[in-house]
Amino acid sequence: MTDFTRRRVLGTSLAALTATTIGGREALGRTTDKVRLTWGPGGLTLLAKQRGVLEKRLADQSIKLEWLGPFPNHAPTMQAVVGGSADFSFGGSTTPALASLIAGAPLVFVQFFEYNPRTTAIIARDDSGINSIEDLVGKSVAVNRSGLGEFLLVAALEKHKIDRSKVRFVYLNPPDAAPAFAAGKVDAWAMWSPGVDISREQNKAHDLFLEARDLDFQIDYTSFLTTRDFAAQNPDLVRAVIEGLKAEGDWAYDNPVEAETIAQFEGKYSTELRDHFASLRRRYTFYSPADTTFVAGLQRAADWLADRRVLPEHLKVADFLAQPKAV
Numbered sequence: 001m002t003d004f005t006r007r008r009v010l011g012t013s014l015a016a017l018t019a020t021t022i023g024g025r026e027a028l029g030r031t032t033d034k035v036r037l038t039w040g041p042g043g044l045t046l047l048a049k050q051r052g053v054l055e056k057r058l059a060d061q062s063i064k065l066e067w068l069g070p071f072p073n074h075a076p077t078m079q080a081v082v083g084g085s086a087d088f089s090f091g092g093s094t095t096p097a098l099a100s101l102i103a104g105a106p107l108v109f110v111q112f113f114e115y116n117p118r119t120t121a122i123i124a125r126d127d128s129g130i131n132s133i134e135d136l137v138g139k140s141v142a143v144n145r146s147g148l149g150e151f152l153l154v155a156a157l158e159k160h161k162i163d164r165s166k167v168r169f170v171y172l173n174p175p176d177a178a179p180a181f182a183a184g185k186v187d188a189w190a191m192w193s194p195g196v197d198i199s200r201e202q203n204k205a206h207d208l209f210l211e212a213r214d215l216d217f218q219i220d221y222t223s224f225l226t227t228r229d230f231a232a233q234n235p236d237l238v239r240a241v242i243e244g245l246k247a248e249g250d251w252a253y254d255n256p257v258e259a260e261t262i263a264q265f266e267g268k269y270s271t272e273l274r275d276h277f278a279s280l281r282r283r284y285t286f287y288s289p290a291d292t293t294f295v296a297g298l299q300r301a302a303d304w305l306a307d308r309r310v311l312p313e314h315l316k317v318a319d320f321l322a323q324p325k326a327v
Contacts, residue, residue, distance in 0.1 A: 033064060034063070036088070037067055037068070038080055039070060049069075050262045050266070051262070053247070069090070074092025075092075078100050078225060081225065082107065091245070092223065093223070094298060098311055102311060102315050107228065108231050108321060109317075111242045111287075112294060113221070113286040120148050120190070121211065122156055122189070123189055124189075132160075135208075139168065141167060141168070142172045148190070149189075150190070150310050151219055172186075174195050181203065194277070201273055232323065260277040298317050302315060
């Protein structure tokens with residue numbers, strides 16, 4: 001066999017192997033065998049990362065899992081997805097997700113869930129003299145822009161018939177808001193768990209408004225997003241990730257002490273606080289983008305947020321959903 005013939009045969013074999021590999025992936029409903037997930041200091045992605053069960057589950061389907069993080073909140077995980085360094089946002093608030101979509105991010109929702117009981121709260125220090133929402137008039141409150149903190153403060157002021165112009169919104173992300181609240185540079189803080197609970201304990205603070213108790217209807221949910229192209233090209237990979245995360249939620253409900261111990265180690269908070277979280281025994285309920293009843297509820301929430309300028313404009317949620325076959 002001449003060198004030319006040998007090279008031709010080798011080239012043909014490599015081409016056939018490549019075609020078979022690509023064709024095999026496409027048959028599996030994906031164009032890649034790797035998925036890059038973001039994680040944060042709490043929630044299902046933290047549990048999944050620390051337990052390692054999701055990684056093994058995906059490996060059984062010939063999918064390699066790579067973790068990126070920790071991220072302090074949802075917005076930077078979406079930026080990572082848009083920038084190409086990650087494939088999924090980490091399961092965070094729908095409010096900043098909607099803001100990102102309005103800003104033009106090429107993302108779609110691939111899954112939603114809600115956890116109950118919800119513990120996002122507005123807190124003030126015990127020595128602040130602030131004991132009600134009415135006491136916030138003339139005061140400053142730290143919130144994350146277009147996120148849980150901002151919408152909860154807007155909802156609280158509206159419920160208590162206080163014009164938002166009478167309260168100073170200080171836009172800070174959690175890593176900056178926590179020390180600002182502790183140092184008294186802001187008078188109150190709207191924040192989610194476990195940050196709000198840690199701060200309440202460490203800074204001797206109390207609730208002014210608690211989402212599960214005081215909010216009239218649910219405005220915010222938890223969501224996973226990918227790029228529109230990734231969702232379209234990798235429907236079965238998306239499904240595999242979501243099914244694995246659902247399993248983490250079921251495990252957390254069945255094993256609250258073990259789940260909260262994992263979160264405690266990452267959050268570095270007290271055993272008393274861990275036991276409080278375990279006693280809540282959070283339940284995670286998942287919703288597909290194909291769930292029209294859920295999507296109608298999210299649309300109502302998006303309209304509420306836009307009407308109150310938490311979101312810069314209205315949008316149609318249905319335009320930003322992955323196709324049903326992808327979830």
